[in-house]
Amino acid sequence: MKPIWNCPPAMAKATNHAKGPPMTKDQAPPEIKPLSAADLEAVIAIDKATTGLSRRGYFEKRLDAATARPRDYVYVGLHEGGALAGYAFAKLVNGEFGKPGAGAALDAIGVAPGHTGRGFGRHLLGAVEDILRKKGVATLSSQINWSDPAMSGFFCAAGFDLAPRLVLTRSTETIAPQLPGERVDDWDDEPDYSAPDGDDADALSHDRVPVRSLRDTDLRKIISIDKASTGTDRSDYYERKLHESLFQSGVRVSLVAEMEDYPVGFIMARVDFGEFGHTSPEAEMDSIGVDPGYQGQGVGRALMAQLISSLAVLQVETLRTEVNWDDVGLISYLRSCGFVPAQRISLVRQLG
Structure with a gap:
């Protein structure tokens, strides 16, 4: 059933404040084109003017990744009078969380304060959608704080619906150890939750189930584990994740x-500083899988415990993930690991 999300008129108009000056008769119309390295400082300045914070590291990494693998990203800027007036970033996430079909996520969009109220945000979003359609992408998703009426109004007016997904989060405090005699997992069969899901935690991960960093030689086995559990070959998806892990330092913990x-x-x-407009050190878990022959032996718990420990060392404060609202098994597992509902809303727009 399609989610129902009525867009109140007041909310739909929430992004129309602080209007910039109208275009003069002799002024050239705005132009939308791909961002380049020369636009980086302007992107950072617009973001800082709208959020009050500098997210240089986030935008540097995002632009580097986009230019290195352009087929996986969309990055556009709106220029007026020779200056950057707005930007938008989206990335392909096809195959994420086991969902079939190509999908993309809009994780950054901004308009310079002096240019708001002129439809620039909608023009940027429209350009992103046009490019994604040409790439064969069927859906565009994003996340917002539930208490942000301006962004809610913007996405509502742009045709986004509530997605049938839950955003969950937990701090990077150590996972409580299991007591002697406890089941090593919270379910009998520990399926692959790659979705679109002593006695301390370190001892658990290193002694009972050793955990190490991902290597390039692990790719075939990861794809095999995922295919055994999902029945789908998602080689392209995991090749992209491996590239991020090995060649985008500080971005991925695998x-x-x-x-x-x-x-x-x-x-x-x-690990992204600023994805979906979030402005605190946060990581997003997007894949977890266990070989069917080793399910029920604490592998999932050990992986989560070591991930939390590694993120804490990196001074990441929270770990976030997104799950289908009716995936009871995955939600139960994440709840046992300390996840709770985040104060965020998942949105989606069909591009067909």
């Missing part, structure tokens, strides 16, 4: 669990 020196599970998280 781990592999071993038993008898054999890879039996994996977990992947991305």
Whole structure:
């Protein structure tokens, strides 16, 4: 059933404040074109003017990734009078969380304060959507703070609906150890939750189930584990994740669990300062999987414990993930690991 999201008139108009000056008769019309390295400082300045914070590291990494693998990203800027007046970034996430079909996420969009109220944001979003359609992308998603009426109004007026997804989060405090005699997992069968899901935590991950960093030689096994659980070959998806992990330093934390020196599970998280407009050090977990032959042996718990420990060392404050609202098994597992509902809303727009 399609979610119902009525857009109140007041909310739909929430982005029309602080209007900039109208275009003069001799002024050239705005132009939308791909961003380049020369636009980086202007992007950072617009973002700082609208958020009050400098997210240089985030935009540097995002633009580097976009120019290195342009087929996986959309990055456009709106120029007026020779200056950048707005920008938008989106990335392909096809295959994420086991969902079929190509999808993309809009994770950054901004308009310079002096140019608001003139429809520039909608023009940028429209340009992103046109490019994604040409790439064969069927859906565009994003997240917003539930209490942000301006962004709610913007996305509502642009045709976005509530997505049937839940955003969950937890701090990077250590996961509570399991007591002797406890089941090593919270379910009998520990499926692959790659979605679009002593006695301390370090001892658990290093002694009972050793966990190490991902290596390029692990790719085939990761794809095999995922295919055994989902029935789908998502090689392109994991090749992209491996590239991010190995060549975008500081962006991705990816781990592999071993038993008898054999890879039996994996977990992947991305560390981004500023994704979806979030302005605190946060990571997003987007993939976790366990070999069917080793399910029920604590592999998933060990992976999560080591991920939390690694993120804490990096001074990441929170870990976020997104799950289908009716995926009871995954939600139960995440709840046992300390996840709670985030104060964020997941949105989606069909591009067909």
